[in-house]
Amino acid sequence: MLDYVNSLIESKLNEIESRLPLNISLTKKDNTFQEMLNSLMEEKPISTYDADYKKPLNSTNLLQNFNIKNDGKNNSASINDIKNYILDASKKYGVSPNLIDSVIKAESDYEQYTVSKTGAMGLMQLMPSTAAYLGIDNPFDAKKNIDGGTKLLSELISKYNNVKLALAAYNAGEAAVDKYNGIPPYNETINYVNKILKDLEK
Template structure:
């Protein structure tokens, strides 16, 4: 997969929050296809599709600023990875549906499985292509 115009932000965020750059790119590809102006039907915003309350809690003051949004998304997935003891699939499900939903379900909710698989597929493609 080709490089993105936000590669420097993905690199900075990956280093700051100790997460895989290819994982961050996989999330961004699945969430918004790297569109900083993207808004979901649920109200999630920007490259990493942060919900307004989540963005605020992560210190993101302008969710449409790609750098802030990527840093916020990296912080969020870093927190989810810690919460779920490094289990990437569970962390991705929590990123997508919220930690509460994952805990209530006792694992990855069925409605999150395609999202988790898609992100991991993109992540692998970025790793394999040597784009990161």
């Protein structure tokens, strides 16, 4: 039974690892879960008095325990970069920059590396299957994420010829909008559409 639980936990951790913007190893492959748990329980508690507050923090040392490999994915885009990416995508796909901005606010509140509980990633919260469909290899790359999310919005606006329905489809999926022939009766989707429309009125 314990082996089954261990394999289940490791499987879930591997699934989470695959969605992270950095190469973080959540499990040591050569240790069992029980061994890792035992070693953590044996560790001496850390006291805040042990810290040297005058010494500058070394991010390399802080991250060493997590086996992080800096492969460039952790370079955050500045707000100015994001604004430029929005303008570029707006021109490319004919979608209002204000609409793109409002969708980003509603989806991620400008958190570039956020992952939702359903697995949606990045600024415009692209699902892995959507990112693959859009040809996006790194949904945490701000420029690629905004380009892909705007392309999808443009396709949905063209399909429904209605911004409200396009937003509902962006949130709940096209199948849900088609099924109900309108905005699906989901509180999350109704609130999502209203939130964006309200933001656009500002």
